[in-house]
Structures are given as C-alpha cells and as structure tokens.
Amino acid sequence: MQELLRRYGISLSVIMVAMTAFWLLALVVIPNLVLFKFSFRLYLPVDQLGGPNDVYTLKNYATFFESPIHINVFFSTILYSSFVTAICLAITYPLAYILAKVLKSTDTATFFLVLLVPLWVSEILRSFAWFIILSMQGPLNAVLLGIGIIDKPIRWITGFQSVIVGLVYAYILFMLFPIYNAISALDTNQIEASEDLGASMWRTHWRVIIPHSKPGIASGCVMVFMLCAGSVIVPTTLASTNSRWFTEIIQQWMFEGLDWNTGSAYAFLLLALCIIFVSLVMRILNVRLVDIAK
Amino acid sequence: MTSTTFSKIVIRVYLGLFVAYMLLPLIIMGGAGLNNSRFPSVYPWVGFTDRWFIDLWTDERMWGAVRNTTWVALAVVAISVPIGTAAAILLNSVKPRARSFLYGFMVAPILTPGAVIGISTLLFWNTFHVPAGLYLSVMGQVSFVAAYVMLLVLARLQTFDPGLEEAALDLGASHGQVVRRILVPHLYPAIGAGAIIAFFQSVENFNVTLFTRGNSDTLTVYVGSKIRSGITPTINAFALVLIIFTVICAIIYEILRRRAERRAAELAATAAAAELM
Numbered sequence: 380m381q382e383l384l385r386r387y388g389i390s391l392s393v394i395m396v397a398m399t400a401f402w403l404l405a406l407v408v409i410p411n412l413v414l415f416k417f418s419f420r421l422y423l424p425v426d427q428l429g430g431p432n433d434v435y436t437l438k439n440y441a442t443f444f445e446s447p448i449h450i451n452v453f454f455s456t457i458l459y460s461s462f463v464t465a466i467c468l469a470i471t472y473p474l475a476y477i478l479a480k481v482l483k484s485t486d487t488a489t490f491f492l493v494l495l496v497p498l499w500v501s502e503i504l505r506s507f508a509w510f511i512i513l514s515m516q517g518p519l520n521a522v523l524l525g526i527g528i529i530d531k532p533i534r535w536i537t538g539f540q541s542v543i544v545g546l547v548y549a550y551i552l553f554m555l556f557p558i559y560n561a562i563s564a565l566d567t568n569q570i571e572a573s574e575d576l577g578a579s580m581w582r583t584h585w586r587v588i589i590p591h592s593k594p595g596i597a598s599g600c601v602m603v604f605m606l607c608a609g610s611v612i613v614p615t616t617l618a619s620t621n622s623r624w625f626t627e628i629i630q631q632w633m634f635e636g637l638d639w640n641t642g643s644a645y646a647f648l649l650l651a652l653c654i655i656f657v658s659l660v661m662r663i664l665n666v667r668l669v670d671i672a673k
Numbered sequence: 674m675t676s677t678t679f680s681k682i683v684i685r686v687y688l689g690l691f692v693a694y695m696l697l698p699l700i701i702m703g704g705a706g707l708n709n710s711r712f713p714s715v716y717p718w719v720g721f722t723d724r725w726f727i728d729l730w731t732d733e734r735m736w737g738a739v740r741n742t743t744w745v746a747l748a749v750v751a752i753s754v755p756i757g758t759a760a761a762i763l764l765n766s767v768k769p770r771a772r773s774f775l776y777g778f779m780v781a782p783i784l785t786p787g788a789v790i791g792i793s794t795l796l797f798w799n800t801f802h803v804p805a806g807l808y809l810s811v812m813g814q815v816s817f818v819a820a821y822v823m824l825l826v827l828a829r830l831q832t833f834d835p836g837l838e839e840a841a842l843d844l845g846a847s848h849g850q851v852v853r854r855i856l857v858p859h860l861y862p863a864i865g866a867g868a869i870i871a872f873f874q875s876v877e878n879f880n881v882t883l884f885t886r887g888n889s890d891t892l893t894v895y896v897g898s899k900i901r902s903g904i905t906p907t908i909n910a911f912a913l914v915l916i917i918f919t920v921i922c923a924i925i926y927e928i929l930r931r932r933a934e935r936r937a938a939e940l941a942a943t944a945a946a947a948e949l950m
C-alpha cells in the first residue's frame with residue numbers, strides 16, 4: 380500500500396483503490412452474499428414480507444433434495460459435463476503439442492488466426508449451427524443417406540448425444556489455448572534430452588511434457604467444465620425432453636415460477652459445484668489458482 | 674524415414690480435420706442464409722436468394738436489439754477497462770500476501786457460471802429497488818469482463834520497468850504525469866486488446882444478460898428467442914452477417930497485435946544494438 384502511494388500519489392491511489400473496491404464489493408462479493416442470503420428466505424407475497432413467516436429456513440434446499448428428478452438432472456449435468464471435459468482434453472492435448480513443438484511458429488500463428496473466428500462467434504450461433512447439421516432434414520443425414528451408410532434419416536437431436544456434440548464444439552477452444560500456452564513455455568531441450576536418454580515418445584509425454592503442462596490442463600478443464608455445467612443456450616437449443624440440464628431448472632424457478640428464492644438456492648448449488656470442481660482439480664493436479672487463471 | 678513421413682501425414686490430417694471441424698458448421702450455417710428454402714438448410718440447394726437478408730433488414734425488433742447490444746457493449750468497455758487497469762496496477766504494487774488474496778477475488782468471476790452472476794446481480798440491485806434492465810446487464814457483465822482486462826494488463830505490467838517511474842519522479846514529474854506519459858503508454862497494447870475483448874465478451878454474452886435484461890432485447894437474446902419460436906433462415910442470414918463482422922474484427926485485432934509485436938521487436942533490436950556500441 381505504501382508503495383502504491385509512493386509511486387502514484389494520494390489522489391491517483393484513492394481513485395484506483397475506489398475503482399477496485401467498487402468492482403470487488405459491489406459487483407462480485409456482496410451480490411454473491413445476497414444470493415446466499417436469498418436462498419435461505421421464503422418466496423412470500425408482498426404483504427407477508429417482514430411478517431412471522433419471513434424467516435431463515437433450509438426449505439429451498441429441501442425442495443431440491445426431496446425431488447428425485449432435480450437430483451437426477453443435477454448429477455447428469457455433472458456426469459455429462461465431465462465427459463465433455465474429458466473429450467475436449469483428449470482431442471486438444473495432441474493438437475496443442477503439435478502446434479507448440481512440431482509446427483513452424485509461422486504456421487501455428489496462421490492456424491490460430493483461423494481459429495479466432497469460431498472463438499469469437501457467439502456460443503448461441505455455434506450451437507445453432509449444430510442444430511441445423513443434426514436436424515432430420517439436415518446435411519448430416521443427407522450425406523449419410525447419399526453415401527448409403529443409412530437408409531432412412533436418423534433422429535440425432537434426442538437424449539444427451541446432441542447436447543454433448545454441441546458442448547464439445549462450443550467450448551473445445553477453451554481447452555486448446557491454455558494447454559498450448561503451457562506446452563510452448565516448455566524448453567524444447569528438455570524434450571530432446573529425454574529422447575536422447577532413450578525415453579520412448581509415450582514416456583517423454585508422461586514424465587516430461589504432461590507434468591510441465593499441468594497448469595494449462597487444469598485451467599482448460601476448469602473452464603470447460605464450468606462453461607458446460609453453466610451452459611444455458613446449448614441445452615436449450617440441442618436438448619430434448621429426455622435430456623434436461625440443471626440451468627434449465629434454475630430458469631424455470633426464475634422465469635416460470637417467479638420464485639427467486641428457490642432459484643437462488645439452485646444457483647448456489649451450481650456455484651458450489653463449480654467451487655468444488657476447481658478445488659478438486661487444484662488438489663489432484665497440485666496447482667495453484669494463480670496457475671489456473673492466467 | 675518412412676515413419677517420419679507417415680507421422681507428418683498424420684499430423685497434417687489431424688490439423689486439417691480440426692480446422693474443418695471448427696469451420697464447416699459455421700459455413701453450413703452461413704450458407705443456409707443464402708438458400709431459397711423455407712427451412713434453414715444448405716441441402717437441397719433450392720437457389721440463391723437475398724430474401725432472408727431483406728426480411729432481416731426490415732425486422733424492427735432486430736434493429737432495437739442491435740441498438741441495445743451496442744449500447745451495453747460500449748458501456749461495458751467504458752467501465753471495465755478503467756476498472757481492470759486500475760485493479761492490475763493496484764495488484765502490482767501490494768505485498769505478496771495481499772496480492773494473492775486480492776487475485777483470488779478478482780479471477781473468481783471468470784470461474785463463476787454466467788447464470789449465477791446474472792441472478793446474484795439481479796438480486797443485489799433489486800435490494801436497492803433497481804429493476805431488471807440493461808443497466809443490470811452492464812453491471813453483471815462488467816463483473817467478469819473487468820477480470821479479463823485485469824489479466825491482460827497484469828501480464829503487460831510484467832515487462833514494465835518501475836525504474837522509469839522512479840526516474841521521472843526524481844526528475845520532478847508529478848504523479849499524474851508519470852501515469853499519463855509513462856505507465857499508460859506502456860500499457861496501451863494491453864488496454865487496446867482489453868477493450869476489444871471486453872466489447873466481444875459483451876456482444877456474445879447470453880447467460881448474464883438473460884437473467885438481468887428485464888424486457889429488453891439484446892442480439893443474443895433476440896437470436897435465442899427466434900430459435901425457440903419458429904426457425905426461419907433469417908437467423909442464418911443474421912449469423913452470416915455476424916461471422917463476416919467477426920472476421921473483420923479478428924483481422925483488425927491481429928494487425929494491431931502484429932504491429933505491437935513488431936514495435937517491441939524493433940525496440941529490442943535497437944536496445945541490443947545500443948548495447949553493442
């Protein structure tokens with residue numbers, strides 16, 4: 380703090396501290412505390428607010444734990460988000476390695492320039508693109524029918540399969556970039572040393588490259604899992620009645636039930652899930668928060 | 674020898690497949706906006722048409738959404754860039770323990786699902802009787818966009834030599850002059866990139882906006898409601914326009930980035946040459 384004052388003087392320091400404080404308090408910390416508090420209050424008609432029924436209670440959370448359907452949706456959201464995270468990791472790790480260590484750096488730059496476009500097109504359009512591809516009269520069925528692999532159109536948009544396809548497409552780049560950054564920070568001499576000392580390709584990856592790229596892997600996994608579990612638009616576009624997502628239930632409470640209290644309890648459960656996932660990944664891969672968010 | 678040729682081919686195929694995987698869906702979606710078929714599809718190709726663009730052009734609701742989105746995005750840039758920059762500078766001049774504590778709070782919004790940010794923003798401002806609306810969407814978006822700006826500026830600050838500030842202060846510059854003439858010019862590339870990313874994050878945002886917008890439309894909400902209620906190829910026409918806009922912005926961003934890189938390389942070369950002399 381003294382250093383700040385010494386470097387920038389009193390008035391500039393006050394302005395910078397005030398701006399940061401506004402951000403962290405009014406936009407981040409207190410809103411979440413309000414959310415937490417709301418989740419323990421009941422949804423009451425206006426005339427009962429402040430009355431004897433306006434108390435702190437666990438009832439909103441009980442609503443969740445007493446509903447097998449909601450619990451089921453919650454756990455399928457976790458299951459399929461983890462699955463999507465694993466697929467993204469499996470596809471992008473070799474890709475990140477190739478881009479960082481095999482390709483010439485000018486080729487890699489061109490490659491990333493091409494990827495900027497799908498990265499910056501909004502996720503709503505990315506999932507809509509798959510809605511078109513997977514629809515009954517869509518190009519995928521047309522191609523498969525044309526080649527003769529299938530003889531009548533397949534309904535692709537059913538169950539979780541279409542949601543998985545959409546989620547992988549929407550979020551895979553959030554896995555690629557952090558892993559690429561981590562691998563490209565590794566000194567190529569270390570890889571060559573490992574090879575010169577007789578390690579096989581697999582062993583070099585397992586003992587040298589993967590340990591080095593752990594922060595990137597952690598960062599990618601956390602981002603992709605969080606984006607999947609919290610995704611609203613991909614499930615809305617690509618899910619069907621037999622595949623519901625936890626965010627859809629939150630939306631139901633907020634917009635259809637207009638019960639913001641139960642809605643905030645459910646939103647808090649989603650937040651808790653993400654916090655647990657982040658700490659789990661940090662524990663398993665033994666990385667710090669500073670490594671994850673770069 | 675054959676094994677390296679083989680692995681080269683495998684690598685090329687893998688890269689090619691990935692690029693195709695990332696781009697083909699966008700091409701199919703955009704292409705459907707030019708097809709004269711009632712359902713958005715590129716196959717069967719009925720014929721080239723511009724009717725979906727005309728439909729889009731005459732859609733009043735879409736223009737309202739464009740105005741709202743632009744307004745929100747500019748507000749998000751105007752608020753989150755100064756906040757993120759101030760936070761990074763602050764973080765760079767506090768003690769390590771305070772630094773990691775503050776850092777945790779600053780990156781938390783990036784790791785929080787948008788739905789949670791949206792709902793908590795809605796509830797928080799509601800306690801002050803601020804109704805849902807685009808103002809709240811701005812507040813909600815700033816909470817995580819400022820974190821991206823902070824990370825970009827913080828990375829740039831690592832290459833800043835605090836000795837320059839010291840020298841300026843010793844030579845009698847005021848604190849305001851130091852910031853205006855030395856610190857901020859060094860941060861320009863990060864601030865510029867931060868502004869572009871902030872703008873895009875805001876335009877793209879769906880989750881936070883959905884819970885905070887009230888009755889106002891933004892572009893993503895407009896597209897979302899179109900997808901839910903009767904799909905027509907006007908959305909594809911819209912997607913094509915947006916993709917072209919994105920390509921243009923990506924090119925501008927890349928040119929700016931390369932120019933900044935080249936300037937840095939030139940500076941480094943000059944410095945190296947000066948050292949040799």
